[in-house]
Amino acid sequence: MTAQIMDGRRVAKALKDEVAEEVSRLRGHRCRLATVMVGQDYSARAYERRLVRVADELGVGYQGHTLPASSAVEDVLAVIGGLNADPRVSGILVLRPLPAQVDEALVFTALSPYKDIEAVHPVNAGLLALGTPRFMPSTPASVFYLLDSWLDEVGESRPEFYHRSTIVVVGRSNNVGKPAALLGYARQAVTVSCDEWVSRTGRLAEVTSGADVLIVAAGVAGLIGAEHVSPEMVVLDVGINPVTDPVEGAVHLVGDVDFAAVAPVVRAISPVPGGVGPVTDVWLMRNTAAAARLIMAASS
Ligand code: NAP
Numbered sequence: 001m002t003a004q005i006m007d008g009r010r011v012a013k014a015l016k017d018e019v020a021e022e023v024s025r026l027r028g029h030r031c032r033l034a035t036v037m038v039g040q041d042y043s044a045r046a047y048e049r050r051l052v053r054v055a056d057e058l059g060v061g062y063q064g065h066t067l068p069a070s071s072a073v074e075d076v077l078a079v080i081g082g083l084n085a086d087p088r089v090s091g092i093l094v095l096r097p098l099p100a101q102v103d104e105a106l107v108f109t110a111l112s113p114y115k116d117i118e119a120v121h122p123v124n125a126g127l128l129a130l131g132t133p134r135f136m137p138s139t140p141a142s143v144f145y146l147l148d149s150w151l152d153e154v155g156e157s158r159p160e161f162y163h164r165s166t167i168v169v170v171g172r173s174n175n176v177g178k179p180a181a182l183l184g185y186a187r188q189a190v191t192v193s194c195d196e197w198v199s200r201t202g203r204l205a206e207v208t209s210g211a212d213v214l215i216v217a218a219g220v221a222g223l224i225g226a227e228h229v230s231p232e233m234v235v236l237d238v239g240i241n242p243v244t245d246p247v248e249g250a251v252h253l254v255g256d257v258d259f260a261a262v263a264p265v266v267r268a269i270s271p272v273p274g275g276v277g278p279v280t281d282v283w284l285m286r287n288t289a290a291a292a293r294l295i296m297a298a299s300s
Contacts, residue, residue: 002263002264003235003262003264003265003266003268003269004150004267005263005268005270006146006149006150006234006236006268006269006270006271007274007275008142008146008270008271008274008275008276008277008278008279009274009278011149011278011279012278012279012281012282014149015145015279015282015283016054016057016058018286019058019282019285019286019289020057020059022286022289023059023289024059026289026292026293026296029296030088030295031059031090031289031292032060032061032062032063032090032091032288033051033062033090033093033285033288034062034065034083034086034089034091034092035051035062035064035065035092035095036065036067036076036079036080036093036094036095037064037067037095038066038068038069038095038098038099038102039067039068039097039099040066040069041096042251044095044096044097046240046242046253047095047240050281051093051281052064054281054282054284054285055285055288058282058285060289063089065079067079069099070099071099071102072101072102073103073106076102077106077107080092080107080111081110084110084111084112089115090291090295091115091117091284091287091288091291091292092112092117093117093118093284094107094111094118094120108120108122109121114291114294114295114298115291116135117135117138117284117290118137118138118287119134119135119137120137120174120175125179128179128182131182131185131186134294135287135290135291136183136283136287137175137176137179138280138281138284138287139175139180139217139238139280140176140179140180140183141283142276142280142283143215143236143238144183146236146276146279147234147236150234150268162187162188162189163188164212165212165213166190166191166192166210166212166213167184167187167189167190167212167214168192168193168194168207168208168210168211168213168214168215169181169191169192169194170194170198170204170208170214170215170217170224171216171217171218171219171238171256172193172194172195173217176217177193177195180215180217180238181193184213184215192207192210192211194207196218199223204223204228205228208224208229209228209230211233212232212233213233213235213236214229214233214234214235215236215238216235216236216237216238216239216255217238217239217256218239218256220239220241220256221239221243221256222254222256222257222258223239223257224237224256224258224262225261226258226262226264228262229262229265229266231266231267232266233266233267234268235257235262235266235268235269236269236270236275236276237255237256237259237269237271237272237275237276239254239255239256239257239272240253240272240273241254241255241256253272253273257269257272259271259272
């Protein structure tokens, strides 16, 4: 038996219609996304290209700022300060990874909490941890949006599913893994999270095999194989890893899950590409529009 495929492109399309309507209600007023990239990371550039396209489709304004990889933290803070003060910009996204000399915590704390659409500022991260989010960070929110959409499609009650489920999140970064676990708590599922030590201590399969829902956000191509999953499991693959084809030399993107090995043995799976990613892009625009509305409300 082969797993059902959780089609992120189709789900993103429905979400797009909703966001486009909200953006048109704002009449473009201050609904503008600004990205800040330091250096030329392959995945960050690919993400930026996707955002340019989606912003254009949805009528959201967009401006990209790219700084050299050698930038000092002060250079990045100066750009952030300018964007905080710019009334045309409603949402700011700092693309990761940042180079080692740029302290991520300093950069995130410098963001205006009203424009911090990824909830990385300590105030927004705190609100999320308390279960009263101002913004739901786009990637973990999209994981659950995709999962909720799939539950609706297969006719399972969301509360009943979550209340009897164990969610295991592999990866514990501040922007993906940790908030994904918080969204699992919010659904009152048993939620387990782990980081690289679970692999280093040889317990990855032991921990993942207890999951009803497995969310993988480690950034390690093919980390999850058939030995880590079970037949009733729903697997959401967040990983986006550039891999060079040894024969053709072309770079393509793969997930953290070995799709060919896992898809035949689980209940449902999100592919890479075409799973969580497309929903994330639209969710970011949703948050940009929400920020525009917040700023309008605060200034009226
Ligand atoms: P990150 O900041 O590098 O964090 C990776 C996390 O995974 C860390 O907690 C790390 O543990 C853990 N980890 C690393 N190797 C592991 C292993 N072998 N076993 C178990 N855990 C392991 O990465 P991120 O920003 O969270 O992103 C994760 C992946 O998602 C990347 O591939 C990224 O490109 C992708 N991503 C996708 C989207 C999307 O829209 N689909 C959005 C953002 C990111 P330690 O804490 O111990 O280091």
